[in-house]
Amino acid sequence: MTFKETNNKPKLLDQxxxxxxxxxxxxxxxxxxxxxxxxxxxxxxxxxxNEMGKDEIQ
Incomplete structure (x- = not known):
């Protein structure tokens, strides 16, 4: 999933x-x-x- 895709799920900050x-x-x-x-x-x-790997998130 890319950042620009639109779907029914709320955006990250809304979540x-x-x-x-x-x-x-x-x-x-x-x-x-x-x-x-x-x-x-x-x-x-x-x-x-969601696009980042383990090292970037830690």
Whole structure:
């Protein structure tokens, strides 16, 4: 699956938000996690985590 494919599944950051809200995390925690995820993706040249190997994710 490539980053640009469209399907019925929510985007990565939307999935994170749903998971955090389901588990009753605070909005500030949600904002912090989303910011870190965005920075991580930008650091890896905008590659989706699904496209990365084991070494890049660890």
């Amino acid at each position: 994170v938000r749903i998971a955090l809200r389901t588990n009753h995390y605070s909005r500030k925690t949600e904002e912090a996690y989303i910011t870190w995820i965005k920075r991580y993706i930008l650091f890896h040249n905008k590659r989706h985590p």
